[in-house]
Amino acid sequence: MKSPIPDYLGRVLEEARPFDSGQPASYIDVLAQADTSRSAVAVATVDGSVYSAGDDEVDFSIQSxxxxxxxxxxxxxxxxxxxxxxxxxxxxxxxxxxxxxxxxxxxxxxxxxxxxxxxxxxxxxxxxxxxxxxxxxxxxxxxxxxxxxxxxxxxxxxxxxxxxxxxxxxxxxxxxxxxxxxxxxxxxxxxxxxxSINVNVRDLAMMAATLSNGGVQPVSGERVISQESVRQVLSVMTTCGMYNSSGDWIASVGIPAKSGVSGGIIGALPGQLGLAVFSPRLDEKGNSVRGVIMCKQLSNDMGFHMM
Ligand code: DON
CATH class of the missing domain: 3.40.710.10 (DD-peptidase/beta-lactamase superfamily)
Known part of the structure; x- marks a missing residue:
């Protein structure tokens, strides 16, 4: 049976698309020229399934x-x-x-x-x-x-x-x-x-899912990050991952996360999944405008919030 998840992710993306405030990062000229129509979302589960929608094969620099x-x-x-x-x-x-x-x-x-x-x-x-x-x-x-x-x-x-x-x-x-x-x-x-390392949302979702899976890459089964490091990293992502909007993020989305100036955000829900979103327009704190909207929607719909 065909999974309903990609269609759902496509709807989340289309609902975020009308939000076109903000600008791409201006202090790196290659990023300033980013195609602002680009938007993508991906979810990877700890058992290695990846679902995505939108510009999911478009590479962008991983940045922060x-x-x-x-x-x-x-x-x-x-x-x-x-x-x-x-x-x-x-x-x-x-x-x-x-x-x-x-x-x-x-x-x-x-x-x-x-x-x-x-x-x-x-x-x-x-x-x-x-x-x-x-x-x-x-x-x-x-x-x-x-x-x-x-x-x-x-x-x-x-x-x-x-x-x-x-x-x-x-x-x-x-x-x-x-x-x-x-x-x-x-x-x-x-x-x-x-x-400056290039990734797409499917890569990022799998990287986040590895954190959610305690450091073991869900598809290869390889331990890439030690358990001790994962615990430390997820803790710091929880308190500091979204810069000076980390408090708002953890209250509204409720999962450890990290954003970057090229418009990507990852979230890691321990034991369950990694998610990644991408869209180049940033808010005044440096977080992707559509990315934050998509993550809030996913968290609300799927009950991702840790509390
Ligand atoms: O150090 C810098 O300015 C960038 N290469 C990375 C910054 C970044 O992604 C911060 N994100 N919001």
Whole structure:
């Protein structure tokens, strides 16, 4: 029997389509030119079924949605205790590109803001690894999570690198605070490459479903993320994943999530499923306008809210 889920997802998408406020991210010129009609939604269950609707084969750069997965790799490569010395777990309440160092410890507040993500990136493999070693580790891990070989979008990488003064500034401050040990420019180059990896909503739903499945990729059966990392990552996604609208998100949608400036959002409902949405127009907090609407609808209809 044909599953009714794709038709349902198609309806959710069509109901979100009339919402055309917001603009694509303007600070990276390749993203500013994004086709704003693009919209997609996908759900992957922990037993490996994937359902999707809309522009589900359109690739876009993963951007900040890479952050929870790279945080997981940092924990695996360095141990949680060491990572906690360098990156905190408190919501900053500020925009994602603010420095937000914690008073007293000097740690960036959490790994979902840029400062914390650059610090987490610099911990992958080892503190003296090269950019290529880190990016290769990240690219291979994200590919295993998605279930296909992913690649860096060189145009997005070049566009972001040529205007990276703000992230460079954050990285120099991290270096001055003793939170990264490598060259700040190398940390930012690697971080921007990590953000420039291309994915589609089906990839992202499967990556989120791996988190929901305790770190085991539902289709391959491979453990890609340790149980300890998954717990830490989902906790931080719950409190910090949607930037300074994390509180509104958790009250209204009610699942751990992460958004990115190219218009993607993932959500992970532990033990059940991963979901992903995509549409390039962003609200003032940097979250996809149609994406948030679709997630609210899915959560309401399907009772995803954890409470
Ligand atoms: O660091 C940056 O500015 C981007 N490469 C990633 C930011 C991002 O996706 C934040 N999302 N809302």
């Amino acid at each position: 949605i890479s952050k929870p997965f790279v945080y997981a790799l940092a924990i695996q490569d360095q141990g949680l205790a060491y990572v906690l010395e360098k990156v905190g777990v408190e919501p900053s309440g500020d925009a994602f590109n603010r420095l937000s160092l914690e008073t007293g410890t000097n740690r960036p507040m959490n790994p979902m803001i840029n400062a914390g993500a650059v610090a987490a990136h610099a911990l992958v493999v080892s503190t003296n690894a090269t950019v290529d070693q880190r990016v290769d580790r990240i690219l291979q891990a994200l590919s295993r999570l998605a279930g296909r070989q992913l690649k860096v979008d060189e145009a997005v990488y070049a566009a972001e690198l040529k205007d990276a003064n703000r992230n460079m500034g954050l990285a120099y401050m991290l270096k001055a605070a003793g939170m990264i040990s490598c060259d700040p420019q190398e940390a930012v180059r690697g971080y921007i490459r990590q953000c």
